Amino acid sequence: METSLDPRAGVEKLRRTQAPDEDALNDGVHILTTTLLIAALVSSVNLPFGEAALNLLLCSGFAVLYFYGTTLQPAWRERTSLAWLAALTLLWVLAMVVSPVSIYLLFPLFFLYLRVMDDVRGVVAVLAATAASVLTQAPTGLTMGGVMGPAVSAAVVLAIHYAFRTLVRISREREELIAQLIATRTQLAETERAAGVAEERQRLAHEIHDTVAQGLSSIQMLLHSAERDLQNLGLTEQQLAGPNRFISLARTTARDNLGEARAMIAALQPASLSETSLQGALERMASGFAAAGELTIEVGVEGDGRQLPMRTEAALLRIAQGAVGNVAKHAGATRCRVTVTYEPDEVRLDVVDNGSGFDPSEVEQRPAGLGHIGLDAIRQRAAEQGGSLEVESSPGYGTAVSVAIPLPVGAAPGATLEADPSSGI
Incomplete structure (x- = not known):
């Protein structure tokens, strides 16, 4: 491109x-x-x-x-x-x-x-x-x-x-204006392409998780049940040797394939999320932006932190990257704080800085794509998760970007979002 x-x-x-x-x-x-x-x-x-x-x-x-x-x-x-x-x-x-x-x-x-x-x-x-x-x-x-x-x-x-x-x-x-339009069109094309690739990777990860990985996990459980039922039939060790050997081989094959499925799911996730938690990924992202300029970035978590759906965590990470990137490039700020707040029915991401700020109403009146393109990308990512974006700012008084994403019923504290605990996924 x-x-x-x-x-x-x-x-x-x-x-x-x-x-x-x-x-x-x-x-x-x-x-x-x-x-x-x-x-x-x-x-x-x-x-x-x-x-x-x-x-x-x-x-x-x-x-x-x-x-x-x-x-x-x-x-x-x-x-x-x-x-x-x-x-x-x-x-x-x-x-x-x-x-x-x-x-x-x-x-x-x-x-x-x-x-x-x-x-x-x-x-x-x-x-x-x-x-x-x-x-x-x-x-x-x-x-x-x-x-x-x-x-x-x-x-x-x-x-x-x-x-x-x-x-x-x-x-x-x-x-x-023509130069800005050309630059905006190119940047939007790159953003849409990157978003399309990320969305397709997420879709594939979900498909593999919901079909192959869950199926292999179920096969392991069924083989375990079959082995237990064979033990209750009162057969001799010699009679059980053949079936147990095939059951063991099937369980080993299912376990190996399940490991490969997990590796594929991890590879399709954002690299930072596949290696650590959402908070850890945010801290790594913050340290990277802070090292690039004279900017102090703090990351905090409020509420009962827990594992979220992979799609939601990936969206929050990308949104935080876009918001902090805007702060580093445009705000002229010296301090920034990223906060993830866990509520029973939603998760909220807030990025606040002490930069030069701007007039949100003036930005909204500009032609689509001109200036603050990062906010458009953040709003689009939030909308894809059913969430919303709020921007509070004024010239000379910094900026606060807040994104709220609703959580499914199964995301209540203590619930496992990705799979049944017995599946090991």
């Missing part, structure tokens, strides 16, 4: 690279700048020779500095970018003094200000450049067009920048 896609890695990659729409906007600004530079250069025809030469020099310097900088600027430090903007602004002011047509180079400068200083400084720079373009016209007399042109251009660029940034933000949020 394919490995899960990390949505955070995808988002970081998007932040390190420009979106295709941003490249298209930059290309458009480059074309606009080229057109304006050509117009400024052509205006040199109407200027005296000295001013025309100076205008050609300034416009050429602006062009070289502009295209060189826009290619390398994304890799520059902020100070270098600001120095580059200052140099471009100085060339623009000088070119505007020499040739009034150069005032239109203000338009691409607006985009550069907002691109390099994507905060309030960019807006201030746009307003300052607008004021400078208007003031340079003061010696020759201000006109309505001379004032409105730069002002309207500034307003249009600010509107375009705001709209474009909004589109980029929405696009990146969409990419992040």
Whole structure:
């Protein structure tokens, strides 16, 4: 199965690279700048020779500095970018003094200000450049067009920048959502597969226990009864030798096969449960999570602890693993307590931590599968056992996860759940 896609890695990659729409906007600004530079250069025809030469020099310097900088600027430090903007602004002011047509180079400068200083400084720079373009016209007399042109251009660029940034933000949020959906789908597929395998193993274990193992145990009991009845028939030792030999062989064969059936049942159980009790399995699980991080995990048992059905114990262990895993990975907790409470008609598992907590109602409103996927898995496992899940949490005050699973009537204290005591299973 394919490995899960990390949505955070995808988002970081998007932040390190420009979106295709941003490249298209930059290309458009480059074309606009080229057109304006050509117009400024052509205006040199109407200027005296000295001013025309100076205008050609300034416009050429602006062009070289502009295209060189826009290619390398994304890799520059902020100070270098600001120095580059200052140099471009100085060339623009000088070119505007020499040739009034150069005032239109203000338009691409607006985009550069907002691109390099994507905060309030960019807006201030746009307003300052607008004021400078208007003031340079003061010696020759201000006109309505001379004032409105730069002002309207500034307003249009600010509107375009705001709209474009909004589109980029929405696009990146969409990419992040897609990455989360892919990761969620993969994780859910893995969870469903693991749950299906575990459920099938449990089913096989129950089938072997309820059929083969119980049948072999019954055969042993029947052979024992047959041997006892033969002894009551008053036959001689010689007469009993043959039947007793076959009965003994049958009992040995049944015992050996019963041992193999037990081994198969143990192999189909979770490994930790096949080697120890539920409490012991929980303590081993807790020590594993505690060793992986700075987390103290306590395991406690309340009530009259007893053997539970194999299916129930396996479900409780998996639920505890999921809940403690969530604490270790997401809660930022330093302490956690796992408690198993035995009641006459149910068993309850509580996992409480002192972590950062969250808003359960906010999580429930998210699209299915997004965030807190572990809670969905816990709820599903509890539902498979006829149980229920309760989550109590609030930001900054830790989390309490409680799962209650009803027990069959035969699970009362002192009762044997798996088989008749005489069967030895």
